[in-house]
Amino acid sequence: MIEERRAWKALGALSLGLFVTLLDQSLVAVALPAIRADLGATLNQSVWVSAVYLLTFAVPLLITGRLGDRYGQRNVYLVGMAVFTLAAAACVFAPSIEWLIVARAVQGFGGSLLNPQPLSIIHRIFAHDRRGAATGVWSAVASSAGLFGPVIGGMLVGWISWRAVFLVYVPLGVISLVMVARYVPKLPTGTSKIDWLSGAVSLLAVLGIVLALQQGPELGWGPLVWASLIGGIAGVVLFVWMQTKSKAPLMPLRLFQTHNFAIGAFSIFGLGFTVYSVNLPIMLYLQTAQGLSSQLAGVMLVPMGIISVVMSPLVGRLVDRLAPGMISRVGFATMIGSMSLMVVMMVSNVSPWWIVIPIVLLGASNAMCFAPNSATALRDVPQDLVGSASGFYNTSRQVGAVVGAATLGAVMQMAVGTVSFGVAMGLAIAVTLVPLACGLFAVTRFK
CATH class of the missing domain: 4.10.860 (DNA Excision Repair, Uvrb; Chain A)
Known part of the structure; x- marks a missing residue:
């Protein structure tokens, strides 16, 4: 462990890159209608612009988490951010939808390299009784990134073009590289094989x-x-x-001897399935079914991001003091209520402004789910398994996101043309209730 003041600076540096890579998963969703129109893409091709990023992001996480153990989390993070930034630049100049999909695949792999490293570093540089607060900050970044994406994306697409969505990653990526190289310490590495x-x-x-x-x-x-x-x-x-x-x-089975890790890794799948997939049907509903501009549709999601960012660090501190699972249960129940309310409103075709209510609830439930789940799941994992635990935990979240995006995409494609567009988007969101219910059941078992 290092001096706490330096540890917080390191966390801040890591969080910028984490925010950028997770922001992508919702930021690009706003740009898909414009990308589809400009490049003449089919609905399936436009969905793949998001899905291929999630795929190449999620699949290698078990390996990239172990790479951090072997070659140093700081080094792997820097390589990942460099790959991510260069691929983003390639997306800016994409002349065709096929080019864009390939560049997005490379960009996702860069995100996969850097994504497991912050959580591993947190559990190596912070004291045991400070990990809840530190994980709260990490969770605020991880959960709110997906919520701010539609806001930022809506403005960039509406005021400039869809290419600006990818251009913004370039300066942010360079800043992240400089900050991590300066503030994140070099930590001892292992020699385990992969x-x-x-x-x-x-x-x-x-x-x-x-x-x-x-x-x-x-x-x-x-x-x-x-x-x-x-x-x-x-x-x-x-x-x-x-x-x-x-x-x-890559997945040591003795990880699951830590009871809370097994529960947390299972429940984070449901969160990933929901949080990183619902932005697409929400934004398509607001822009296509309700006729809102991309800027206005993005602004409607502002309360969700603000509430999540403000609440997550506070919830993280409470995790260090309250019984495990108490906050998680409230969070999952609130998220189920939010999704249910959103389905009813979309199917009923009410005024789009009513959607703000479930949006606010989603922001609050994000904060009450991510921070407690992460802190409780990894707090008691043996030190020699932290890298593997972080890799598997992030894999579970991102595989949830991949399966969620693919499943909701499939439901949308099957429903469009059969029912009204708004009903189709509502049916897609209704699918999230199943993994959320399983997650709620799981967190009631935290000890």
């Missing part, structure tokens, strides 16, 4: 599942789609079996 074969199996497993969910509506759910889905599920089973045999597992 199970690349397991990593390849996890990649193919998630790829098979996401491809099936994403392409099913377009291909008519034929034999190839079902083969992809079944193959992906079989890949997950094979990956878990391989972890029991590997001498250097």
Whole structure:
């Protein structure tokens, strides 16, 4: 551990890059209608602009978390931010939708390299009784990034163009590189091997599942789609079996002997599924079904981001004092209420201004879910497993985001043309109630 004042500076430096990579997942959602019109993309292609980023972001996380242990979290973070920034520059000048999708895949991989590192560093530089407060800041960044994306994106798209959405990453990426190089300390590294074969199996497993969910509506759910889905599920089973045999597992099974980690890793899947996927149907609903401009649609989500940012650090401090799971239960219940209310309003086609109510509730529930879940899940993980724990925890969140984006995208594509556009968006959001209910049940088991 280092002196606490320096630890907070390091956290601030890391949080900027974390904010930028997670901001992307909602920022680009606002630009999709403009991208689709400008580049002549189909609905499926435009969805892939977001989905491919989530895919290449999520799949390597088990490996990139271990890379931080072996080569240094600071070093891997810097490489990841450099890749992310260069790929963002390539997106700015994309001449076609295919070019843009490829550049987005590279950008997602850069985000995957840097994303697990902050949580590992927090648990190495902060004292045990300060990790709740530090994780609260991390959670404020992780949860609010997705909420501010539509606001910033709406303004950039409306005032300049969709290309400005990617251009803004370049200076922010450079600033992050300089700050991390200056403030984040070099920490001791391990020498453990990396199970690349397991990593390849996890990649193919998630790829098979996401491809099936994403392409099913377009291909008519034929034999190839079902083969992809079944193959992906079989890949997950094979990956878990391989972890029991590997001498250097990417997912050490003794991680799950820490009861609260097992609960937290399960429940974060539901949060990732919901928080990082609902922005697309919300923004499409406001802009297409209700006819709002991208700027006004973005402004409507401002209360969500502000509430989440203000509440998260406060909630993080409470986590150090209250019984585990108390705040999480309230948070999950509030998020379920928010999503349910949003579904009713979209299906009923009420005035778009009523949507502000569930938006406010979503901001509050974000703060009450992310910070307590992260702090409780990782607080008691053995020190030698922190890197693996951070990698798996982030993987669970991001795989949730990938599956959520693919699932909601599939529902939207199947529903559009069958029911009204507003009802289609409401049906997509209704899907999130299932993983949220499972998450609520899980956090009642925190000890």
